[in-house]
Amino acid sequence: MEHYNMNLTLKVWRQKNAQDKGGFETYQVKDISSEMSFLEMFDVLNEQLINEGKEPITFDHDCREGICGACSMHINGQAHGPWAQTTTCQLHMRAYKDGDTIVVEPWRAKAFPVIKDLMVDRRAFDRIIQAGGYISVDTGNAQDANNLPINKDKADESFAAAACIGCGACVASCKNSSAMLFLSAKVAHLALLPQGEPERMSRVTNMVDQMDKEGFGSCTNTEACEAECPKGISVQNIRRLNSEYIRSVFSGDDK
Amino acid sequence: MPLNSKIPAGQMAQKWTDYKDHCKLVNPANKRNIEVIIVGTGLAGASAAASLGEMGYKVKAFCFQDSARRAHSIAAQGGINAAKNYQNDGDSTFRLFYDTIKGGDYRAREANVHRLAEVSANIIDQCVAQGVPFAREYGGLLSNRSFGGTQVQRTFYAAGQTGQQLLIGAYQALERQIALGNVTMYDRHEMLDIVKIDGKARGIIARDLVSGKLERHFGHAVLLASGGYGNVFYLSTNAMGSNVTAAWKAHKKGAYFGNPCYTQIHPTCIPVSGDHQSKLTLMSESLRNDGRIWVPKKQNDTRKAKDIPEDERDYYLERRYPAFGNLVPRDVASRAAKERCDAGYGVGTSKQAVFLDFAAAIERYGRIECNKQGDHNPALDKAITLGKEVVKEKYGNLFDMYEKITGENPYEMPMRIYPAVHYTMGGIWVDYELMTTVPGLYALGEANFSDHGANRLGASALMQGLADGYFVIPYTIGNYLADDIRTKAIPTDHPEFVKAEQEVADRINKLMSIQGTESVESMHKRLGKIMWEKCGMARNAKGLQEAITEIQALRKEFWSNVRIPGSADGMNTELDKANRVADFIELGELMCKDALNREESCGGHFREESQTDEGEAKRDDEKFMYVSAWEYKDISNWELHKEALDYEIMHPTQRSYK
Structure with a gap:
């Protein structure tokens, strides 16, 4: 070169x-x-x-x-x-x-x-995670890891969503300053795994509520976020988020 | 003060169990009244903060980054070791213990390492429960690969982003505790001193890096999980902000520094391209599972790699170490690369590089894929095309990173790599309970010296960070705090807090008032050059003595000629750097002093005066079978304390990977 x-x-x-x-x-x-x-x-x-x-x-x-x-x-x-x-x-x-x-x-x-100058405060992302971007398991006596086989394709898809680095490029690229790609990547990461199942309903609604409180805009599906994402996080995650959200709102249980 | 490592009595395999059965406990009501400060939110800090928060302690966590998730553990690539024996290849707790002690060249403490091997399996269980998406096989079970210095497959991984996934797991556990109110997070804060009251660590002075204000924080105990000090070399694989400051302040307040000269030079990094270079990038050790390392057999060979025929290539690791081949430990692989380059066989424009070649692996994987398709005699092109897909799935992100940095496509031509500073085995001296020589002050993860001896094996840093945070400190801290339940929170207008804050303020004012002519960055580069040339991959007495003199001179120059623009009232990244570089300069001197004292070679510490006929590191167990623990007395003045290493189980021998 x-x-x-x-x-x-x-x-x-x-x-x-x-x-x-x-x-x-x-x-x-x-x-x-x-x-x-x-x-x-x-x-x-x-x-x-x-x-x-x-x-x-x-x-x-x-x-x-x-x-x-x-x-x-x-x-x-x-x-x-x-x-x-x-x-x-x-x-x-x-x-x-x-x-x-x-x-x-x-x-x-x-x-x-x-x-x-060029430095911004991105702690809104941390607060979105605090609202539910985790699996509630205390340190201690987790079962043997291989007692829970997970379909490889699901695990790979979960990993691809979990590759998000939380930089905020998706928000900066969106004309509405929406945080949907960031949020959906975390929801997808956890919803695709059996470990994420028990809190699946409450997680998505709590995280979306927090996103709205932080002042991020709405998603209008321009997909600029995916185009600019340095880790190639897919907008398919947003579709998954939407279906998770609807499922949560209409099922009514585990709220 | 004599060193007491507090290793429990009893059989090696029973020590940790016995300890846990008998250590003191703090009841839930008392935990709610006890405050714990944790500095750093990497794997060790975040896992400790989450775990102690879950247990009911009131935790305050500090990091200098804008979010806990950005700590440099995030950049660990290859994997995490655990003695699960999922591959049925003969692995066991004992073998992980054995490999780690041997890999560390018999300079680690047996009891700590055994405990590490014991809890390794729990770490994988815990991480999977948290939703860490480790790589899996088609049957749904976890996948493993090999790392250097072992003959089993015990490394769990998530593509080339294992550190990221583990840290996000710990970070999410931490954020959950923040949401519950059990942990208070202080991001963009830097710890600038430890506060001691009646001999015990009782708090810290921190600077809010945004407002510039100094803050006083009380804690019944203080945990340092502030990482390693590889940036003393300026160029390293560490993040730009990684620094020794928290550990160094603790050292100057009475915490002994253990084995400061033990530095890990990682063999596979992208070579330096010019004077503008700000950091070096690692290419994961996992690449040595499939990549073959070679140089031309002819000196100063300027042909392109693909034009050099097979029989004119020297696969020097396979030649010198047939038993382990390309998967020898890092210290061995690094020295072998340096040896070839110094002898004139290096490649690339700088001649300070060797090839890491995937052509054979691509073809091998491609043929397996063809077989799966029923094509048992495929055309070479087809095999190569399919093989590239397999390699891409395993290492795609690393290959992409290589291409972005160098502009060369590693699927088509071999990578050029060279060793670079990566990790520091040395660190704050701790006892079995991870407590430093200051009561109530602990050090976890890379910040302590404890488990890797003179050389760390690949995929063991993540293991140690999480072991300390999830599974060790939750027990050992109770043993101390149980005696502290009657101590009320000490108000931060206590004279010791006032004094400590004043000292920090005075130092900042002094730095700001110098108004010299040379930037912090420039002086940091000069320190790095001294360290790399005289305290790097090969060291000798003359060079180390020169380095000490040069560093002392540099320190005086720094404090009379550094130029920090702006003011201390608000965000000032140059001031942040200056605070850190001032500490690196003092540390650099201690590293050289320690390297000078240790007149043997062991692991990553290679004294040219002490080598075998074949150029391998030659230990001197008679004289140096000890941990060097340095007590700070005054500027340029330390007292050496020795912790003898008694091997009950292992029989130290000349390490051989041949």
């Missing part, structure tokens, strides 16, 4: 704190290697800002291998940038060419208020 260097113009959202109105600032970066990750390009910019005596850009990031779900940049209008099924930290600069202008914003959603 041929490597090359590039000069770029960056327009980055700067906002001091939640109260500040915020706005774009323009920066130039030079000699960026195509081998760098997008966040390493930001490291270069931040080093430059520090050397100029300015405050570096604040952004969430941690594992830098696409699994922790911390990174959350809206790049040229796309959550996590141009590559399919890729987090910001795994996006590499060979996606760009010399002279490009890149606009970087935080996730935009009422339920994800900006903390500073």
Whole structure:
């Protein structure tokens, strides 16, 4: 693979704190290697800002291998940038060419208020999990794991839903700021397993109620969430969520 | 203070059972009045917080990330070991115990490791009950694979995302306790000191990273589950935020540091591509189930991998270690890769890489698939196409990650890999109950030193983190807290809280007032370079002495020339980093001091002065069969305490995987 260097113009959202109105600032970066990750390009910019005596850009990031779900940049209008099924930290600069202008914003959603610059508060997701995204089993004397055979296809489907990293790209990509893909992935993960059966009814209604309380919008089936999801979480999960919800509301038991 | 490891008397296989039968208990009414602080929400911290919350303790959990779910356990790829013997291949609690002690090069404490092996099976049961979607066979039962340093299949996995699935399980259990009000969660908080009252750990000082405010929190006991310190090397497979700060503050308040020099260099990571590199990415050890490692037989061979014929390839692990082949333990595989590269056989532009090749596995799996279809003499193309599908199902996410980072397709050409810092076996010294040398202060998971000796086996970190959190601390903490039921919550205007907060504030003010010329990142890189070159895969006395001098100089420079923009009143990620790097610098010196003291090679610690004729690590059991536990006295001043390792069951021998 041929490597090359590039000069770029960056327009980055700067906002001091939640109260500040915020706005774009323009920066130039030079000699960026195509081998760098997008966040390493930001490291270069931040080093430059520090050397100029300015405050570096604040952004969430941690594992830098696409699994922790911390990174959350809206790049040229796309959550996590141009590559399919890729987090910001795994996006590499060979996606760009010399002279490009890149606009970087935080996730935009009422339920994800900006903390500073590109960093937002996603604790609404934690509270949705608190409302029922678990199986109520205390630590201790669980039965032998192989006493509960589970159909491989079901287990695989459950795993595919459980692969959600809770980054919030689905919300940021949705014109309604809906959290349905996130929520449905958790409902599907647990509803597909026999262990999730006892709380199946109450889980889905409690989690949906919490989602509504947090100020996320409704789902209008545009499927932008799936298109931008870095882990390829399927909108089939939303269909499953809807049927789980209807089943729960109309069956009336275990509420 | 003499070290007391508090290992229970009795037969090895009975110690933990006897302990549980006789340890003190706290009744439910008293538990409700006892507060426990837990720092870190990875596998150890989240599982401990959930379990103690379920038991009725009032728990406060802290993490520096924006959510408990992001702790770096999430990135563990390959799997978790457990002595289930589901494969009927001769596995047992004893064999897991044996492999772990041997894998650790006879530098771990037998009683702890035996307990770990005993509870390993319960972990799998617990996780499945929580809904962790482990890989399964078509019959619906759990699937297993092999990891290094073992000859059985005892590793449970969820594709290449086992850590993620286990952590989400623990996180969900934790969130449930938060919803019930048993646990209070403090995210985006960093612990910056331990508060001791009358010699006991009684709380912490934490900084709210969003508001910048310092907070005082009381606890009857404090648990550190803050992970390892691999980022002392700057480049490692750890997350950017992984740090030693909580552990280091505890160390400076009296907790001895155990075996700081024991570092795990993982053999299969994506090589460094340039100076811009901010972190290194692991390619799971599980890949060595199917990948074959090789270099050209000719030095400085610049041909492409596919142009090098079979008989001109050196599968050096299979050649040197026929019994374990590509699945030798990590320390052995890493040194062997370094040896080949140093001798001029490395590949790629940097020549600091070896091949990890899946061509044979793809063909082998493809032929099996063809057989399943009744085609017993398939065309090679067909076998390869089907084989790629099988490999994709097993390792797809890892292959995708490799391609995103390098721009090369590993289904078509071998991966290039090189060793990188991955894990630290050393950590806060703890006794059998996981208590540090400070009463009421505990260390769990990677933050402690306890179970892996001088080298950790693959898929054992997840096991240990969850063992400590789910199955050990719920018992051992009661044994301490039972004597503390009459202690009322201590108000945080107690002079010790005031003093500790003032010290933290003074240090932050000092850092902010330096206003020097060099960024934190730049100084961190310089520390990492010293550590990697002189306290990395191979170490010698001269290099270590030089490193100590260089680190001391770097520390002075840091405190006079670091540049932190902005203010301390609010979110300031540069200040957060500076707090951590300042501690890494002090730790780096101790690591070199420990490596210098240990004039033997063992596991991941390789002293060039101590090797066999074949270049293998050579232990010196006469002189060094002990745990080094360092007591902090003052800057650059530590006292060494030794915990002798007495092997009742195992007979330490020269480790051989040949």
